[in-house]
Amino acid sequence: MANQTKKFLYINRRAPYGTVYALEGLETVLIGAAFEQDVSMAFMDDGVFQLKDHQDSGETGMKNFSPTYRALGDYEVTKLYVERESLEARGLRPEDLMALTYEDEDDDYKEKPSIHIVSSAELADILEIQDVIFNF
Amino acid sequence: MKFGILVNEGPYQHQASDTAYQFVKAALDQGHEIVRVFFYHDGVNNGTRLTTPPQDDRNIVNRWSELAKEHELDMVVCVAAAQRRGIVDADEAKRHGKDADNIADGFRISGLGQLIEAGIKADRMMIFGD
Numbered sequence: 001m002a003n004q005t006k007k008f009l010y011i012n013r014r015a016p017y018g019t020v021y022a023l024e025g026l027e028t029v030l031i032g033a034a035f036e037q038d039v040s041m042a043f044m045d046d047g048v049f050q051l052k053d054h055q056d057s058g059e060t061g062m063k064n065f066s067p068t069y070r071a072l073g074d075y076e077v078t079k080l081y082v083e084r085e086s087l088e089a090r091g092l093r094p095e096d097l098m099a100l101t102y103e104d105e106d107d108d109y110k111e112k113p114s115i116h117i118v119s120s121a122e123l124a125d126i127l128e129i130q131d132v133i134f135n136f
Numbered sequence: 137m138k139f140g141i142l143v144n145e146g147p148y149q150h151q152a153s154d155t156a157y158q159f160v161k162a163a164l165d166q167g168h169e170i171v172r173v174f175f176y177h178d179g180v181n182n183g184t185r186l187t188t189p190p191q192d193d194r195n196i197v198n199r200w201s202e203l204a205k206e207h208e209l210d211m212v213v214c215v216a217a218a219q220r221r222g223i224v225d226a227d228e229a230k231r232h233g234k235d236a237d238n239i240a241d242g243f244r245i246s247g248l249g250q251l252i253e254a255g256i257k258a259d260r261m262m263i264f265g266d
Contacts, residue, residue: 006256024177024217031248035256132255134142135263136177 006131007038012047013135017062022050025136026068033075040130041072042123044083048090051082051097051115066098073102073114080115083123139163140258141173142251144265146181147196148189153182156264157199164207172210172254173200175243177265180223183213185240197240204242211243212250 010029016022033039043051055066072080080100087094100114118126127133141160145152160170175182187197204211213223219232225239239245255261 004256008252008255020220021177027216028176028248028251032252034249035252037252037256132258132261133263134255134261135265136144 005036005038007040007129008032008132008134009040009042009127009130011042011044011133011135012050013045014050015046016050016052016055016066017057017060021136022047023063023065025134026050026065028134028136029072029077030068030075033077039077040079040081040126041077042081042083042126044086044123046086046090048082048086048092048097051080051100052092053096053098069098069100072100076102078102078104078112078114081118081123081126082115083120084117085120087117137163138169138171138257138259140171140254140261142254142261142263142265143173143175143179143182144177144263146178147187149178150265152264152266153179153196154194156262157196157203159262159264160209161203164203170207170209171258172212172250173204174251174254175211175213176217176248176251178221179265180213180218180221183211183218183223183240183243184238186238201240201242209242212246213239213243214251215245215247218245 012025014021055064057064094117097115101111102114103109104112141156143153143156147153182200189195224234224237225245226237228245229237
């Protein structure tokens, strides 16, 4: 069943800087996008910081790779689920996140938001229906 | 059942590699198939033949090499993660002008596509890490 489409979920639980998990996790998503699977991403715990708008890593010497998230829509990675409880625990509001969008080719290329704020319970339901879950 | 394996942590520092090894061994013993073992993040450090652990401890790298030989396991080290951490085969050493290579027997260096492919081919993808 080489042509079978599976549901892939990439869970991001770590802050963007300090370790390389987030950056290497994102690299996996971008490579995986070429395989034409049904891809979703989830952001929880400190992973919600990966989507924070206005990141500036300049003085740390670490590369600010946050612009790459804006390219996800072009890779047809259009379902980004952010856990509400993780945002609230860190004092973040949905409007503190990058406004990531994609063009819906099935709807006259209308620009639509990629980020969906979901509760922990809703996220559990999303996990339940996946075939493959990677955790970074 | 066909299992795909992802090892995300290095040897000794973290239990993930030991647990993955024990899982793979038990699965093979029970007649299951291992589609591929993929090493990512610091997991690529499982693939250096230059480790010399104390003699009264397990040799994690050799243990993987022996298991691979015995069962013809496909063990893949991610090229991008390996480049960051200095895991090098002869081709990579030549390409990047390094004076040595260190990849252990039974490991090969390839791209992340091999991980995604394992996820597609396997009935179940097992992730070992935090």
